[in-house]
Amino acid sequence: MNKNIKPAFWKKTSVSINGKQAERLMLVLRTNGCEYAKNSNGGCTMCGFKNSASNTVSVNEMKEQLNWAINNVLSENNQITQVDLLHLGLFL
Numbered sequence: 001m002n003k004n005i006k007p008a009f010w011k012k013t014s015v016s017i018n019g020k021q022a023e024r025l026m027l028v029l030r031t032n033g034c035e036y037a038k039n040s041n042g043g044c045t046m047c048g049f050k051n052s053a054s055n056t057v058s059v060n061e062m063k064e065q066l067n068w069a070i071n072n073v074l075s076e077n078n079q080i081t082q083v084d085l086l087h088l089g090l091f092l
Contacts, residue, residue: 005064006030008052010073015082022081025073029065029087032057062087 009028014021033053037043043050074080 005061006068007065008049010069012073012080017081023079024082024084025069025080026084027069027073027086028052029062029085030054030057031062031087 007027008030009026011026013024013026015024016022030052032055033050034043037047037050037053074083
């Protein structure tokens, strides 16, 4: 199986939404990484995203990662209220 098909990271956690307990899925998609890591001496020293990035992630592989998460993570528990969708290379 191609390593790019699964997301780089996923975790289900509890969260408070409008004062009520709910379940959240945090999903980090594997991508080609950030431009700073590619164009500098390895990127930011505090960031480990470059370790999970790949130079060959296609658009179809990103779709496959989402499909994998829907079929393998979301289907386990229909109580997920919030999905946080992130990707490698975005830092705010």
